Amino acid sequence: MRKKMSSSSNAVVTRRHFLEQLGLVGGTSLVMTAMNSWDLMAGGAQERPHLTGKPTKNKVIVLGAGVSGLVTAYELGKLGYDVRVIEARDRVGGLNWTVRKGTEHQEIGATEKQVCAFDEGLYVNVGPWRIPYTHTGVLGYCREVGVPVEIFINEAENSYFYYEGEQFGSLAGKRLRLREVKADMLGHVNELLVKAIDQNKLDMPMTAEDKDRFVKFLVSEGYLDPTTKTYKAIGDSGRQPYDTNALLKANIGTRFRSVPLTDGTQAAPIFQPIGGMDQFPKGLARAIGAQKISMNTEVISVRQDESGVKVAVLDTKTGKKSELTADFCAVCLPMPIIAKMDIAFSPEMLNAAKAVATSNSAKMGLQMKRRWWEEDDQIFGGHLYSNLPLGEFSYPSTGYFSKKGIILGMYANGPVGNLLDATPAQRVEHVVSNSSKVHPQMRTEFENAFGVWWKKVKYSEGGYATGSASARREQLSKMENRLVIGSAAVCPYSEPDWQEGAVSAGWQTVKTIHERAMKA
Ligand SMILES: Cc1cc2nc3c(=O)[nH]c(=O)nc-3n(C[C@H](O)[C@H](O)[C@H](O)COP(=O)(O)OP(=O)(O)OC[C@H]3O[C@@H](n4cnc5c(N)ncnc54)[C@H](O)[C@@H]3O)c2cc1C
Structure with a gap:
């Protein structure tokens, strides 16, 4: 149920009320873009059962x-x-499978067997790879049975945003840094709000003092010029900010998020066991x-x-x-x-x-001759945000500044073309050719790869339960x-x-x- 907005000057300005006002200034599409990106995801854990008594038949x-x-x-x-x-x-874990040097895998119905050729010490988690901090059941056991964990970087501000297709406007097909587009979106929105406040167009229950404090917040949060209160990508030498409409058209809104409102599966920090899931x-x-x-x-x-x-x-x-x-x-x-x-x-x-239907999940790890994402692009963990047919493409949250590393080149949870029936080599070519559009090093620095399509894995025949x-x-x-x-x-x-x-x-x-x- 939505509460009616009070006209009292002491009324709390909720984010929703604030967006309603923003809609009056920026148009409904601006509001929808911001609201759609507030991901209200559920997390969840329960209490471990406390049971007593010893049965005779046990x-x-x-x-x-x-x-x-x-x-x-x-x-x-x-x-x-x-x-x-x-x-x-011959291993415990089921869907929880970490692939390393020497791991063998023959798919159901295949004649070819993959043998993992990663260097010693390198690995890819082809099933679970993230443990949200809300998953107190899993993390409680890690503590209890002695499994050390480390941080999994789920968002790296320096990673790229890359969308292909005419519908994404003038920024389509370009590599944009996530931190740039976030700064520009916030800067533009805050500039718009300051303007609306200055022109008394925001009918908000605020005293003059409240408004002044609010403007100061918008200026500092959005890196606006303190004098002109305009956004110029301050501190980002020489770069012209991306245009607001171009950013909105480029689908940036899907990645533009504040801190999650509820604890969920995406709220930081996220963990991973050291050495593989x-x-x-x-x-x-x-x-x-x-x-x-x-x-x-x-x-x-x-x-x-x-x-x-x-x-x-x-x-x-x-x-x-x-x-x-x-x-x-x-x-x-x-x-x-x-x-x-x-x-x-x-x-x-x-x-x-x-x-019960099970997910058509697939993952592929690719060993690179050098950690070019760190050396050339200064990306440390996190993901590429794109509409390439790769699902999630991620950089390792481990082994920083070492010589080589494993890129998770694909994590899809649905069918991708006819890859399910393709050979391992054809799948690798799909991942390398698509990801090379953003990172040409995927081809030049490629060494070897290992892919798992869970529908074709014996003793699983699918990923996690869906529906x-x-x-x-x-x-x-x-x-x-x-x-x-x-x-x-x-x-x-x-x-x-x-x-x-x-x-x-x-x-x-x-x-x-x-x-x-x-x-x-
Ligand atoms: C691609 C992918 C990504 C995921 N990402 C995450 C994540 O990031 N974080 C997270 O927490 N979870 C993640 N999950 C979900 C998580 O992996 C599962 O929910 C969980 O591992 C399921 O465990 P389970 O014991 O129910 O089933 P399973 O792991 O399927 O275990 C079943 C066991 O039964 C054995 N078995 C099968 N047939 C026989 C037989 N005939 N005789 C004897 N044994 C048999 C299997 O070998 C297996 O060991 C992911 C899953 C997938 C597929």
Whole structure:
């Protein structure tokens, strides 16, 4: 509900009221541009469950050593359960995958195998790469199990803005520095406001003194000339400011933001584990104990009856099949895998699993012979803002001033042309040719690359769960006798496209199993 603006001189001028007034001066489009860029994003974490009591039937098999499975196993272990984790891959983490020298990857249906040729010490996180400070579940575990973190630079003012297409006007196809366009936008808007105040065109509930203070703020915030109160890109020697209309047309507004109004997933600071995101699941696995995690063990089927659960598994190294038994089973597997597994869930549950769509995420890391983005462009972390078919293009927030580095040349969360069916070499050419429009060094300094298209990754068959969360959770989080799904798609609080979702799903699973076990 919107409150009516008071005419009292003491009334608080909210940002919305202020923009309404700005609309009277600058026209509606100016207001919309500013308002659209206030990203009210939700973050989220919940309280870790505090459970007590020890059930007599306490043997649990956890399927999958992704973040959700590891959290489930770790917390059940602390409660005194006899836990065993079953993981098909030769590594823990699932979607949390850090690629380094020697990492091998053969896509589903491909004959070619990629082998990572990055130099020792260099890596790319092909799944999760950022931990917002609001994700207290993940960060709490980093502290608890000893995973040191560092700052991830999510915005670097010196990075470039590059939009192609006639609709973006005179600035289209030009590299513009983010700090220049931010300064110019703010400068122009503030100049406009000062003019409106001087001409008494802003009908705002302010005393003459308030107005004077407000003008002083606008002048200093927008780097306006203190005498003429006009914007001239002061301190930026020789450069002419970009024209207001040209900036608005160039889509700058989509990147022009104040501090986020709410804590969310984009508010600074953002963190990353030192040495790669996989340090997080590795830390959890250490805390659980390696002897409790069976690697290279693929689940083939899951049966249940009144006496317990039977899980048939395949040792992927030896080809040997065996059967494991337990009282309960937490199914922390990806939805596309559950949907086609021989598993004793009801048709309703399997249909709900089938109905969950997963992201068509793809990432590519490219090793560069030298850190040209730092040496030539003075860019340290952050991203390129563009409409090139690359999704996110990012500079590493680690290893500053060292010799080489890995550029994240592409992070897309939807289809990009026919790249899903292209060869690794064709994908690299796509990334290099597009990014070279902004950074010609992408071609001249290129050494090697490694790309991951999650739809084609065995044991994942897609990225994170997408679509309506509440509908998905209602069915998927029910315990069916001795089985319960525990992967991020069923998380009750945070969204499943974050590891925080996997943590909250893990907590929910532990609670569900414990309540069931205490009744057994
Ligand atoms: C490209 C991308 C970017 C992301 N970015 C971020 C980010 O910046 N920050 C963030 O917090 N989150 C991010 N996420 C989301 C985050 O990665 C996920 O929400 C989280 O990792 C999901 O964990 P999970 O345990 O639910 O599932 P998974 O990680 O999928 O774990 C499932 C496990 O089951 C195993 N498995 C599969 N089949 C079998 C079988 N038959 N037998 C035995 N084991 C099996 C798999 O190997 C895997 O280990 C991103 C995800 C993607 C794809």
